[in-house]
Amino acid sequence: MNVLDVVGLSKHYPIRSGLLHREVGRVRAVDGVDLHIARGETLALVGESGCGKTTVARCILRALTPTAGEILFSAEDGRTIDLAPLSRRALRPLRRHIQMIFQDPYASLNPRMMVGDIIAEPLTVNGVGSAERHARVTALLDLVGLPAVARTRFPHAFSGGQRQRIGIARALALNPRLVVADEPVSALDVSVQAQIVNLLLFVAHDLGVVRHVADRVAVMYLGRIVELAPVTDLYGEPRHPYTAALLGAAPKADPELRDAVAVPMGEIADPTRPPTGCAFHPRCPFAVDVCRVERPDLRAVADGHWSACHRADELTLAGVT
Amino acid sequence: MRPILMVEPVLSVRDLAVTFHQDQGNVRALEAVSLDLFPGRVLGVVGESGCGKSVTARAILRILDRNGAITAGSVLLDPGTPGELNLSALPAESARMRGVRGKRIGLIFQEPMASLSMQYTVGNQIIEAIRQHRDPGKAAARAQAIRLLGEAGIPRPETRIDVYPFQLSGGLRQRVGIAMALAGDPDILIADEPTTALDVTTQAQILALLRRLQRDKQIALMLITHDMGVIAQMADEVAVMYLGRVVEFAPVRRLFAAPAHPYTRALLRSVPNMRATPRQRLATIGGAVPQPNARPAGCPFHPRCPDVIPGRCAVETPAPVPHGREGAACFHAAVTA
Numbered sequence: 334m335n336v337l338d339v340v341g342l343s344k345h346y347p348i349r350s351g352l353l354h355r356e357v358g359r360v361r362a363v364d365g366v367d368l369h370i371a372r373g374e375t376l377a378l379v380g381e382s383g384c385g386k387t388t389v390a391r392c393i394l395r396a397l398t399p400t401a402g403e404i405l406f407s408a409e410d411g412r413t414i415d416l417a418p419l420s421r422r423a424l425r426p427l428r429r430h431i432q433m434i435f436q437d438p439y440a441s442l443n444p445r446m447m448v449g450d451i452i453a454e455p456l457t458v459n460g461v462g463s464a465e466r467h468a469r470v471t472a473l474l475d476l477v478g479l480p481a482v483a484r485t486r487f488p489h490a491f492s493g494g495q496r497q498r499i500g501i502a503r504a505l506a507l508n509p510r511l512v513v514a515d516e517p518v519s520a521l522d523v524s525v526q527a528q529i530v531n532l533l534l535f536v537a538h539d540l541g542v543v544r545h546v547a548d549r550v551a552v553m554y555l556g557r558i559v560e561l562a563p564v565t566d567l568y569g570e571p572r573h574p575y576t577a578a579l580l581g582a583a584p585k586a587d588p589e590l591r592d593a594v595a596v597p598m599g600e601i602a603d604p605t606r607p608p609t610g611c612a613f614h615p616r617c618p619f620a621v622d623v624c625r626v627e628r629p630d631l632r633a634v635a636d637g638h639w640s641a642c643h644r645a646d647e648l649t650l651a652g653v654t
Numbered sequence: 655m656r657p658i659l660m661v662e663p664v665l666s667v668r669d670l671a672v673t674f675h676q677d678q679g680n681v682r683a684l685e686a687v688s689l690d691l692f693p694g695r696v697l698g699v700v701g702e703s704g705c706g707k708s709v710t711a712r713a714i715l716r717i718l719d720r721n722g723a724i725t726a727g728s729v730l731l732d733p734g735t736p737g738e739l740n741l742s743a744l745p746a747e748s749a750r751m752r753g754v755r756g757k758r759i760g761l762i763f764q765e766p767m768a769s770l771s772m773q774y775t776v777g778n779q780i781i782e783a784i785r786q787h788r789d790p791g792k793a794a795a796r797a798q799a800i801r802l803l804g805e806a807g808i809p810r811p812e813t814r815i816d817v818y819p820f821q822l823s824g825g826l827r828q829r830v831g832i833a834m835a836l837a838g839d840p841d842i843l844i845a846d847e848p849t850t851a852l853d854v855t856t857q858a859q860i861l862a863l864l865r866r867l868q869r870d871k872q873i874a875l876m877l878i879t880h881d882m883g884v885i886a887q888m889a890d891e892v893a894v895m896y897l898g899r900v901v902e903f904a905p906v907r908r909l910f911a912a913p914a915h916p917y918t919r920a921l922l923r924s925v926p927n928m929r930a931t932p933r934q935r936l937a938t939i940g941g942a943v944p945q946p947n948a949r950p951a952g953c954p955f956h957p958r959c960p961d962v963i964p965g966r967c968a969v970e971t972p973a974p975v976p977h978g979r980e981g982a983a984c985f986h987a988a989v990t991a
Contacts, residue, residue, distance in 0.1 A: 381853035492942035539854040541926035545936045582858035584883030586925040588906045596862045597855040653928045
């Protein structure tokens with residue numbers, strides 16, 4: 334049973350130009366993304382700047398309205414609701430079930446509120462009584478590893494990592510069914526604990542920390558998913574050259590492996606002028622004629638392992654096993 | 655006791671102390687920091703935010719914020735030579751100090767936009783930097799700027815020279831930042847988190863570029879980072895900093911194979927492991943870096959240290975690592991070599 338099924342999600346932005354402000358093109362920030370998150374699962378969405386990962390997250394949270402596609406959310410009562418077309422008003426009762434952990438713990442906490450009130454705010458808004466609220470805040474502080482005295486202190490008294498824990502405690506206050514975390518790197522030890530955050534979409538810009546938190550990983554490039562696999566398979570046997578490039582480019586924390594770092598070529602393509610065929614082909618060391626012409630679809634290459642590469646079956650790519 | 659290298663350093667920081675004056679009182683940002691930069695070598699400086707690694711760089715270049723001052727120690731350029739110059743004794747705005755910045759010591763920032771103006775083209779800014787140091791004339795400076803941009807790996811430098819910084823990607827902007835830093839042909843480079851703002855594929859490209867330029871020109875590179883992966887990939891020697899002190903100094907292989915300071919060990923344990931088993935918990939360093947105005951007595955790391963010696967570490971401060979030697983400022987670790 335999936336908590337979330339994203340089907341054919343697209344978010345396009347018009348490029349306007351000229352006197353009449355006519356639409357002259359479209360930036361396909363997200364272009365036909367399919368994802369599902371099962372109960373108790375953490376899915377990581379990984380890619381470099383401009384790949385569309387944050388746009389996907391913002392569409393799921395309905396901070397953005399998708400251009401196309403469905404966002405099927407399984408509610409507590411067993412109903413499946415498509416979030417994509419809902420109005421703000423219709424979304425309101427669902428908001429408590431889908432929570433966000435922000436990338437920047439400084440910007441997301443009100444500096445004038447005590448930590449206890451910050452964590453209790455969603456409870457208050459949803460009409461939880463004061464005695465229950467107090468008990469819940471105590472439990473949440475304990476859960477994320479903050480001392481009980483934190484309740485009466487202000488955010489500025491805490492380090493970045495501790496502030497992120499405050500944000501996590503607030504996100505978990507209402508027992509959400511889905512938590513979307515945008516690179517919450519400094520409180521990883523908390524998010525890694527499966528008993529705390531069980532339903533997670535984890536958005537990250539590289540593969541380093543993802544290995545520790547995710548069950549499955551989706552790699553995005555220029556608005557599309559190029560590879561999706563269980564974490565061990567993706568790192569051990571990548572089936573898309575871009576995933577292999579990300580793994581190879583990551584600095585290895587071992588001076589003996591200095592020469593093992595592979596420097597990828599080229600730059601991320603301009604999303605307003607995406608390359609023809611496979612968007613990765615200008616940077617791909619394995620590109621052949623078909624890659625320049627035909628866009629590869631995401632297809633199953635092994636059990637639970639998907640790749641959008643024409644040559645996924647013939648290439649042997651280096652992983653990190 | 656032998657020095658690590660037989661070559662003479664080109665820059666020696668000795669017992670450097672920096673204090674910032676704030677409303678809440680004085681904050682000691684650096685205490686007795688000693689470092690050496692050698693031609694053709696990369697010194698990695700690593701630590702969490704607030705450890706003083708950027709303050710060290712800014713103190714060397716004498717570009718500390720107005721409320722910061724060097725209170726002790728020295729920064730010796732060309733130490734032991736007849737031309738030895740103590741930068742910490744020069745007025746920050748003196749002509750000699752301005753001559754050192756750019757011409758002897760180049761600086762690469764985390765965010766290259768910090769060193770680039772939005773209102774001028776890339777070329778104008780590099781040409782100006784070149785002409786500031788030794789003016790070869792306008793046409794020659796332009797040719798040199800194109801050559802620098804090409805050296806920094808910018809494709810089609812002869813057309814890119816006329817674009818504005820905001821028209822470039824983050825990776826290209828950092829390449830321009832590197833070209834700017836090289837405009838005065840310095841023999842020392844300080845790179846402060848040069849790849850922190852970049853994507854992983856771009857980071858690999860920029861690090862490879864820095865490594866190549868540093869080797870080709872035999873530059874003494876001080877590379878400041880919080881990332882142990884970058885250290886492993888780039889550094890020859892490493893200084894680990896914590897709360898304004900160098901707590902461990904070692905050649906890079908020794909540091910990773912046998913870290914001597916509990917803080918270094920904690921830093922290494924907290925690096926994400928690409929070979930981790932699924933959901934393997936990532937170790938973190940317990941507690942948080944203390945506020946700089948609430949520096950713990952004794953060893954500054956003792957409140958977070960798993961190996962703390964009761965009755966000692968909270969009272970006594972371990973001696974700093976003697977400059978030029980490898981070792982750790984910890985009662986558990988004897989200074990070696």
